[in-house]
Amino acid sequence: MPFEPIDPREIRVLPLADRKSYLDIRAEAQYPSRTALAGDLAERIDRLAERVRRARARGASVMLAYGAHLIKNGLGPTVIALLEGGWVTHVATQGAGVIHDWEFAFQGVSSESVGDNAPAGRFGTWDETGRCLNLAVVAGAAEGLGFGESVGRFVATDGVDLPPLETLAAQIRANPADPLTAARADLLATMTRFSLPPGRVSVKHPFKEYSVPAAAYRKRVPFTVHPGIGYDIIVNHPMYHGGAIGRASGTDVRIFDRSVLDLEGGVYLSVGSAIMSPQVFEKAVSCANNLRGGRGLPLLRDFDIAVVDLQDGGKWDWAQGEPPKDHPGYYLRFMKSFHRMGGRVDYLCCDNRAFLRNLAARL
Numbered sequence: 001m002p003f004e005p006i007d008p009r010e011i012r013v014l015p016l017a018d019r020k021s022y023l024d025i026r027a028e029a030q031y032p033s034r035t036a037l038a039g040d041l042a043e044r045i046d047r048l049a050e051r052v053r054r055a056r057a058r059g060a061s062v063m064l065a066y067g068a069h070l071i072k073n074g075l076g077p078t079v080i081a082l083l084e085g086g087w088v089t090h091v092a093t094q095g096a097g098v099i100h101d102w103e104f105a106f107q108g109v110s111s112e113s114v115g116d117n118a119p120a121g122r123f124g125t126w127d128e129t130g131r132c133l134n135l136a137v138v139a140g141a142a143e144g145l146g147f148g149e150s151v152g153r154f155v156a157t158d159g160v161d162l163p164p165l166e167t168l169a170a171q172i173r174a175n176p177a178d179p180l181t182a183a184r185a186d187l188l189a190t191m192t193r194f195s196l197p198p199g200r201v202s203v204k205h206p207f208k209e210y211s212v213p214a215a216a217y218r219k220r221v222p223f224t225v226h227p228g229i230g231y232d233i234i235v236n237h238p239m240y241h242g243g244a245i246g247r248a249s250g251t252d253v254r255i256f257d258r259s260v261l262d263l264e265g266g267v268y269l270s271v272g273s274a275i276m277s278p279q280v281f282e283k284a285v286s287c288a289n290n291l292r293g294g295r296g297l298p299l300l301r302d303f304d305i306a307v308v309d310l311q312d313g314g315k316w317d318w319a320q321g322e323p324p325k326d327h328p329g330y331y332l333r334f335m336k337s338f339h340r341m342g343g344r345v346d347y348l349c350c351d352n353r354a355f356l357r358n359l360a361a362r363l
Contacts (some may be wrong), residue, residue: 008237008238008240009193009238010238011125011236011237011238012125013125013126013127013130013131013237013238014122014125014126014127015126015127015128016103016106016107016126016127016128016129017107019112019117019122019126020112020113020116021103021107021109021110021111021112022109022111022112022113023072023074023109023110023111024108024109025074025076025104025108025109025110025207025210026108026207027074028072028073028074029074029076029077029210030073030074030075030077030078030353030356030357031077031078031081031357032078032081032357032360032361032363033357033358033361034357034358034361034362035354035357035358037350037354037358038350041348041350041354041355041358042358044346044348045348045355045358045359045362046362048267048304048306048346048359049359049362049363051267051304052087052267052359052363053363054265055265055266055267055304056086056087056089058265059262060262060263060264060265060266060267060303061089061090061259061260061262061263061266061267061268062087062088062089062090062266062267062269063088063089063090063091063092063259063260063263063266063267063268063269064079064082064088064090064091064092064269064271065091065092065093065268065269065270065271065273065276065277065280065281066079066091066092066093066097066270066271066272066273066277066352067093067094067096067097067271067272067273067274067276067277068093068094068096068097068099068100069272069352070093070097070271070272070352070356071093071097071100071101071104071212072100072110072111073352073353074353075352075353075356075357076101076104076210076211076212077209077210078356078357078360079091079212079215079356080210080212080215081360082360082363083212083215083216083219083221084215084219085360085363087360087363088221088269089221089222089259090221090222090223090224090255090256090259091148091212091216091221091222091223091224092148092223092224092225092226092252092256092277092280093212093224093225093226093273093276094225094226094227094228094231094273094276095225095227095228095231095232095234096231096232096233097225098133098147098148098151098213098225099129099133099232099233099234101151101210101211101212101213102129102132102133102151102155102211102213103129104207104210104211105155105205105207105208105210105211105214106128106129106132106203106205106206106207107206107207108206108207123233123236124232124233124234124235124236124237125236125237126233126237127237128203129233129234129237130233130234130236130237130238130239130240131237131239132154132203133151133154133234134234134237134239134240134241134244134245135154135160135190135196135201135239136150136151136153136154136160137150137151137241137244137245137248138183138186138187138190138239138241138244139160139161139162139187140153140154140160140248141183141186141187141244141247141248141251142163142168142180142183142184142186142187143180144179144180144183144251145248145251146224146225146248146249146251146252146255147224147225147227147245147248147249147251147252148213148216148222148223148224148225148252149213149217149222149223150248151213151225152211152213152214152215152216152217152223153217154203155205155208155211155213155214155217156208156211156213156214156217156218158202158203158204158205158208159200159201159202159203160200160201161199161200161201162187162191162196162197162198162199162200162201163187163198164198165188165191165192165198168184168185168187168188168191169188171184172184172185172188182243182247183244183247186241186243186244186247187244190239190241190244194238194239222255222256222258222259224252224253224255224256225248225249225252226249226252226253226256226276226280227245227249229242229245229246230242253280253284256280256284257284257287257288257291260281260284260285260287260288260300261288261291261292263285263288263300263303263343264298264300264301264302264303265302265303266303266304267303267304267305267306268281268303268304268305268306268343269306269308270305270306270307270308270334270338271308271309271352271355271356272308272309272310272352273334274309274311274333274334275333275334277334278333278334278337278338279337281337281338281341282337282338282340282341285300285341285342288300299342300341300342300343301342301343302343303343303344304343304344304345304346305338305341305343305344305345305346306346306348307334307335307338307345307346307347307348308348308350308352308355308356309334309347309349310349310350310351311332311349312349313329313332313335313347313349314327314328314329314330314331314332314335315328315329316329316332316335318335318339318345318347321339322336322339322340335347
């Protein structure tokens with residue numbers, strides 16, 4: 001290859017405790033509560049809660065996809081309440097959503113200054129965050145787990161067990177075509193490169209009560225992570241392995257597809273995610289309808305989509321459908337994507353704390 005990459009082992013990492021973190025989950029934690037809502041939001045959330053009840057009564061999917069600010073806003077406990085109540089059957093986020101969650105579980109605080117740290121070469125170079133999340137995923141992928149379940153297990157059980165190097169090598173030699181062979185080779189290479197001994201890697205998470213992936217792992221509810229390669233701070237750690245991240249996230253995509261397959265009569269909640277949620281969802285709807293058609297089932301039509309964001313919706317009333325191409329709202333990608341999926345779409349312009357706390361309180 002004529003293009004020279006860096007050697008990531010040259011990246012200098014720092015203890016997470018040395019970082020100035022701006023959010024403490026003990027102060028930020030949000031719980032289900034009925035609060036004042038502007039305009040007709042209360043009525044619309046009432047109707048949405050009833051649709052969630054009907055969906056669960058008929059065994060349809062109720063999926064919640066969110067961006068990182070939901071976790072930074074302290075809503076982990078509210079999501080956990082929805083999981084504990086059986087109201088949500090699938091949770092999905094992107095890379096930053098799981099990173100802030102893990103940092104809260106590990107030390108109770110998260111969020112750094114990009115403006116201060118990136119120019120100084122410190123943004124994301126925090127040893128524990130990069131080491132633990134990358135290790136959780138590379139080890140989980142070797143067992144066939146997705147990104148979300150790997151992290152959920154790591155937090156819920158306070159670490160991970162690494163197999164003997166000889167066992168991995170023997171499995172690779174015995175069956176090179178096994179679907180897990182490449183993932184086992186990733187783990188073998190990681191353990192060798194970073195001199196990781198086999199056995200238990202113990203990492204305490206004193207604040208795991210706030211962790212959504214840990215709660216999903218305990219409840220056996222799918223928690224999937226849909227990152228971009230190079231998007232997240234864990235790329236600035238020597239242990240970052242794009243192959244393992246991609247492999248585990250690829251598993252999560254198929255788990256996400258499976259939940260969408262059961263969305264007829266269900267509800268999809270997209271909260272504060274203008275890119276990941278609509279982009280993953282539209283491909284999953286197409287995949288699910290492909291499978292449903294092949295099985296002789298009707299295409300997905302009877303489902304509700306609730307989109308929550310602080311943007312003004314492109315200054316367009318989406319109840320009228322998609323705007324014309326000469327209107328700026330046409331280029332609000334996330335709303336356009338959702339409106340093309342065939343379900344009923346409701347756009348709620350409000351703070352995600354007000355929305356989710358009120359919805360959970362009603363349920």
